[in-house]
Amino acid sequence: MPELPEVEVVRLGLAEHVTGRTVAAVEVRHPRSVRRHLAGELDFAARLSGRQVRAARRRGKYLWLDLDSDGAAGEALLAHLGMSGQMRIQPPGAADETHLRVRLQFADGGPELRFIDQRTFGGLSVENVVDGLPTPVAHIARDPMDPHFDHDAVIAGIRRRRTSLKRALLDQTLVSGIGNIYADEALWRARLHGARPTATLTATQGRTLLTVVTEVITEALAAGGTSFDALYVNINGASGYFDRSLAAYGQAGRPCPRCSTAIQREAFMNRSSYTCPRCQPRPRHPHP
DNA sequence: CATTTATCCTGTAAGC
DNA sequence: TGCTTACAGGATAAAT
Known part of the structure; x- marks a missing residue:
């Protein structure tokens, strides 16, 4: 659910509220939420206890808190x-949320950090950090907010693929941070259809696409992210308001803000895509 | 090798 | 009202 802007809003909140604090106690309330910590939940808790949070970092949709030692090596x-x-910051003693999965308490006795997850597709783990990245993040491409993000290299990577444009945008090993919402919004802004074969993308269209990707992500971040319901909130439980600025995603039947044609919904990979049939005509030879 | 699909969960909304 | 079905912002193992 959360894409780059939403995860970045959470990261900013964690940077403000947990940096410099020392973990005192860890409570795992649902084992599935720490399933990626292969050594098990007891080891997960033991590894965190007594550790100080040094920084909150992010790449794409992954978020992590550096522990103890500065620099490249560490956990x-x-x-x-x-x-x-x-992620929620709550005063100790505040009522447990229905889907509270993991609780971190701090040595200062201040507000605790809670991981809440209805569907349990997410999770926490303690990982080694190599070259500044936790091991499971090593294969994730740089995101458009990364100072070293290389537009031309990503365009070349997209054109090298034999797939459709939207699938490429969602591939976190090509460019990270983009999910179903911002893929649709970027394609709408670039007036491109997601079924367009990547190989036919011109260099100019590629540059336009990455430019609008960066724009939509930046605008969404400034709005505090996109929330349709209480499932996405910041660490204080507040919703972002970028949903009011969505031109295509979730707008089936509503007029395209550019040409007033009704936005169309179509099936895409067990979910949906939203396009303006006039601004984003289907390619003559769409990728299957 | 690259690419596509099926699946992990729970809750809500729509349709009957 | 109740029951059933479709769908939801993601990532990845397994299949093609």
Whole structure:
């Protein structure tokens, strides 16, 4: 569910509220939420206890808290929010949320960190950090907010693929941070159809596409992210308001903000794609 | 090798 | 009202 802007909103909140604090106690309330910590939940808790949080970092949709030692080597608490994961900062003693999965208490006795996740597709684990990245993040491409993001290399990578444009945008090993919402919004802004074969993308169209990807992500971040319901909230439980700025995603039947043609919904990989049939005509030879 | 699909979960909304 | 079905912001193992 959360894409780059939503995860970045969470990261900013964690940077403010947990940096410099020392973990005192860890409570795992659902084993599935730490299933990626292969050594098990007891080891997960033991590894966190007594550790100080040094920084909150992110690549794409992955989020992690550096523990103790600065620099490239060390360990981090890695989080992926999956479809419904939340991080919340709550006063100790506040009522447990229905889907509270993991609780971290701190040595200062201050507000605790809670991982809440209805569908449990997300999870936490303690990972080794190599060259500045937790091991499971090594294969994730840089995201458009990364200062070293290389537009031309990504365009070349997209054109090298033998697939459709939207599938390429969603491939986190090509460019990270983009999910179903921002893929549709970017394709709409670029007036491109997601079924377009990647190989036919011109260099100019590629540059336009990455430019609008960056724009939509930046605007969504400024709005605090996109929330349709209480499933995405920041660490204080507040919703973002970028949903009011969506031109295509979830707008089936509503007029395209550019040409007033009704936005169309179509099936895509067990979910949906939203396009303007006039601004984004289907390619003559769509990728299957 | 690259690419596509099926699946992990729970809750909500729509349709009958 | 109740029951059934479709769908939801993601990633990945397994299949093609």
